[in-house]
Every structure is written in C-alpha cells, then in structure tokens.
Amino acid sequence: MQALEERDYFTDYEILKDPYAFFEAVRSHGPVYQPPGRDYLIVTGFAETLEVLKNSADFSAIIGVQGASAPLPFEPSGSDISEQVEAHRDRILGGDLLVNYDDDLHTKTRALLNRLFTPSRLKANERFIDEYSDEIARQMIARGGCELMRDVATPFVTLVIADLLGVPADDRQHFMNVIDAAPPPGSLNTEENDFRGENHPLTVMGGFFARYILERRANPREDILNEFAHSTYPDGSVPELEELVKMAAFLFGAGQDTSAKLLGNSIRYITDQPGLQDQLRADPSLIPQLLEEVLRLEGSTKQTARLARRDTRIGDRAVPAGTKILVALSAANRDGERWEEPNAFALNRPKIKEHLAFGRGKHVCAGAPLARVEVRIILEKFLAYTSNIDLDEAKHGPRGNRDLNYDPSFIVRGLTELHVKFTPAEGVDLSQASSQAETAQ
Template sequence: MDPPRHTKIRRLLGGLFTPRRMEESEDFLWRLADRQIDEFLTTGTVEVLHGFAQPFALLTIADLLGVPETDHDDFRRHLLAQQVGALSEGEALATNPLDYLDTKFTTYLTDRRTHPQDDVLGALAAATYPDGQLPEVVELVRLATFLFGAGQDTTARLITAGIRHLAETPDLQAALRADHTLIGDFVEELLRMDGPVKGDFRLTRTTTELAGRTVPAGTVVMVLPGAANRDPARFEDPHTFDLGRVNAREHVAFGRGVHTCPGGPLARIEGRIAIERFLDRTTTLTINADRHGPVGRRSYRYEPTYILRGLAELHVDFTPAD
C-alpha cells in the first residue's frame, strides 16, 4: 500500500511493537525457547526448522497478538500441520490455515469488543484509525492473519540460517559460547549475509530513471535486498561473515522508510534468545553429515521461491549440556 491508506492501516499496529511490549514478550520467549529445546534435548539431534524454529516463531507471534497460552497447542497443531503426525491425512487436507485464523481471531476480537480487557487483544480491538474511526473487526482479523504469515516464516528461516552458520563454523561458535554479548552482532551480520527476504515486487507509479535505464510507469520491478546487503560500495569484503563489522546494522533486511518491517525489533529478540539458549543448553553443535554430507561437500535444500531465502530443512547433532 501507499500512504495515506498505508498510514491508516499501519496505525493499528501501534500498540503491538512498543518497547514495553517487547520487554513483556522477552520474558515469554526465554520460557518458550527452553520448552521447545526440552522436546528434543535428550536425543542429541534435531531437524531445526520444523523441530524448533517454526514452532518457536509461531508461538512468539501468537503471544504477541494475545492468543491465550491455553490455545497455543491448538494453534501449533493446526498451523504446523506439515509436521509428521501433527494431523491425520484427512484432517490436513481439510485444514485451511487462513480459515482457522479467521475463525479464531474473529472470536477473540469480537469478544474483546463486547468485553474489553487490558491485554493485547483488547488493545488491538480498541485500536483506531488516525481519524479516530473504529475499524471493522474483519480489518483487524486480516491484520492479525497477515502478521502470522509475515512474522512467522521469515523469523523461522533466520533462526535456522543462524544455527547452520554456527554448526558450520567452529571458531564462530566458540566465540559466541565464550561471550554472549556478541550474539546481537551475530544476528545483525546474519541478517545482512543471509536475510530471509530474498525479493519483493513493486509497481512503478511514474516513469523514472534507474541505473541508466528508463523504467516506464506501470512496470513491475523486483527488489533484491540481499543484493543491496552485499554492495561492496557499502560493505567491505561483503561476501565474508564478519562478526566485528562496524556497519552491519546498515543492512536493509527489514526495508527502510515508511515500509520498514514493524516486527524488526521482535525478530532481533527472537534470533538472539534462540541462539543463546541453543548454545547454553549444548556443548557441541555440528551439521549432521548423514543428511547434508561431509565437510567440503555439504548439500542443502532451499525453498523454491523468489520471495524467501530459506532452508527447507536443517539436521544438526549436538551434545546436551544438561
């Protein structure tokens, strides 16, 4: 969207990503990370994307939007139905995640309109447009559903990429194990080097010049933030993962300007906590050679999409610290 419609809709997110709300979310995320790790810690091996990153990211968004913890297992069961055994084949075929989210959030928000409460769902139900107008519940439901799609998968891919970098690079892993204050820098360089948004599309509204080419009005343009994040004019030795890169935060993994990803601060917290708890609760972390090949001959499968850069799976082995 363009302003003013964009400004109007984005106003509804104002109460979700405040510093106070981020602090409240952080308390939940420490518990959530440990709970997810508990599910596989004794096995010494895990497929990171489906076994940790996706449920962790999904339940983070659920908590942010105020979904009661008593409903978290139900959300995970229906929205991560691709996990083996999560649903029967008949249930999986009959389950439409968007229909499920529509039903749940329509119920939640309608209830908060009728019975206001001082919680996240109550704040979302009471949110108004800049002119003070109260939006229809369906508008809020669409927004909640969008946040689930946009905020869940991207963060899960980021966390998975981070675990791969650590498992592939023993020196880097050792540095972060020795000094957790470096994890924030690690997440920033990860966003720059291996950010989950590969491409996006825009429509030019007016004819313009770009890099010496005329782009007529009405042209669909593909924007590649990953290419900008490896621009040698901005980043020295751009294809090297540099934990000490002083300008790593200049990346555009979250976009820029009025369209900057509103969930960027939350994604940073998720990445930091997920990495820290993985390191705290293991003493070694390596790539599973049976699934991905030996050192020097690794093989990884990525999702076949223009939009996301994301591993389709990542198998790692570890030694539990507990």
C-alpha cells in the same frame, strides 16, 4: 546454453533454491537490468534498492506479494497511473493486505500495528520467550539432536507471536498445524498462494481472530488483542473488523515464517564457521552481531516488488509509469559497491545494521525488533547448554560440502529442514520439565 541471467527467476527451481549466482550474473549488467524477454526490471545495487524502497511517492507496494512477474490486471496508460492502481487494487493478489498498501491507507493502518511492537510490549513478551526457549532448548539437547525447523523453529516462533497477541493456549497447536502444513510465501505452488483460498493459513486464522476481536469488543479483557479490538485510527475513526482480522492474521503468519527461517539460517552459520560457536559461548554479547550478518547474507526475504506509478528514475535510468520492479534485497546485501568482501561472513562487519534484510522506508518490517529478540534469546540458550552444535553428517554431509535444501520460493530464503546434533555442556542439568516444549511437539 542459456545465460544464467536470462533464466526465469520466478519459475526456475534451482535458482529459487540458491539465487545468489543468478543475481550476480544480473548485476554484471549493472545495478538495474531488464532481462531479455521479461517485462520487469531487476534492481541489485544497494544504493538503487534503497532509492526504490524509500521512494513511496513514485513506487507503489501493491505488487509486493504477487511479485514482478505476474501480469497487471490493466494496461498502464499515461505518466501517472495512481488512479488505475487504486481502481484495480481488488484484482491484485494481496492488494487488500497492509504489506501492499500505499499512501494514507498504509500510514493509518500501520499506526495500529506499531502499537503491538512498542519497547514495553516486547519487554513483557521477553519473559515468555526466555522461559519457553529455555524449556525447548533443554528438551532438544537432552534428546541429542532434532530437526530444527520442525521441532524448534516453527513451534517456537509461533508460540512467541501467539503469546504477544494473546491467542488462547487451546488454539495455539491448531495454529501451528495450519502454518506447518502450508507452503512458504512465494511458493511455486501458485494455487496454495491464493490468500482467498479457504485452506490458506490467513483464511483459517482469520476466522479465529474475528472471534477473538468480537469477544473482546463484547467483554473487554486485559490483553493486547483487547487493545487491538478497541483501537482507532489516528483520526479517531474505528477500523472495520475485516481490517483488524487481516492485519492480525498476516502478522501472525508472515512474522513466524520470517523468524523461523532466521533461526535456521543462524544455526547453519554457527555450525559451519570455524571457531564461531566457541567465540559466541565465550562472549554471548556477540550474538546480535551474528544475527545482523546472517540477515545480510541470508535474509529470510530474498526480494520484494514495486510498481512505478509515475514516470520516475532509478539511479540514472528512466523508469516509465507502469514498470514492474523486482527489488532484490539479497543481492543488495551482497553488493560489492557497499560491502567489503560481500560474500564472506564477518562477525564484526562495520555498519552492519544498514543491511536491507528487513526492507527500508515506510514498509520496513514492523516485526523486526521481535525477530531479533526471540532468535537471540533461543540462541543464547542453545549455546549456554551445549559444548558443541553440529549438523548431522548422515543427513547433510560433512562441513565444507553440505547438502542443504531450501524452499523453492521467490520470496522466502529458508531451509526446508536442518538436522542438528547437540553435545551437552558439562554439568548442565537438562532434566527440567518442558511443559511448553512438550505441548509444541
């Protein structure tokens, strides 16, 4: 029988649905390991993962989207392949997206994005988040239950990012339909992962964002898209329209998926950890700690990838230029060298915010503050308006023996569906109108 660590992470359906045993088998060979017959390294150690993510000089992010298993469009040559990487950037899937940029190109483009996630912007967005989460929570609890991923998670986080960016109300339902119909990033369906395909969400939404930006350049308005349309790089130069469109579309698509999965994973822990939901109802200030521990145990991004562009090292291992690296974020977050009882849920875990669920270094997730805010607020609503939240045993089996299905994606860790049952809290009025929530159905 083939050893677990020798199976193919990128094509094995069972491993993609539940990667933790695979990564532990890999870890048994050390924090940096090359599986037999593979042309990439897998990094599972916390310290080593942090080392790679923070070393943007030696490790390029150019293969972050396509993954470490995909072949390079060139044969690496020499101890520094930086020029080769840039010469072939347009032949690497996602090479023209911010998430895969390096050096000055990344720095100046990321500066544009950071303007969207300032504390003042997020504070202004919180009013919409609070009102909409209140509406959708009341509606679902009044119904007695829902399929959380379809009925709540996707419409909720989609409309939150739409509000932040200023997407017109008339277009928001179309955006939700496009995203809901698409596979998650890193899906086994490689054809639908082609960002250049005319039906891919980034392409579809890109057409809308191009129109929004051009409209605001012609007729300025008081919204964030207007600021985006008239933004400049730190050196004063004006970004190309295409760059702004790609950034806005990727932010919209990737951001909503990450937050939606976080909400689903959080509800799963709330329902299955004995006494946890009562503890959170009694003290809602613990919800942020819940989110950090869920991010550590079930972060929405299982892995990313890097390409060594110079001869370098990871820990005590020499890494030649041209080496592809699978950076196993979910394994680093369960590394026993860093975390006590790494596979156990602990609400008050010390230094929990040091987890790597949002990455680290120059490519740390820009939308992390928004994800934390939006999921915290909607969880507050669900807990405040219920006396009990549980999973539907007819769909998922009893607590302790759940039947849960996860996306077969090499990138995303998220439930495909989660059927939830709500028991309303005594005296809670659930009759309020739900205009936003009704629109999202």
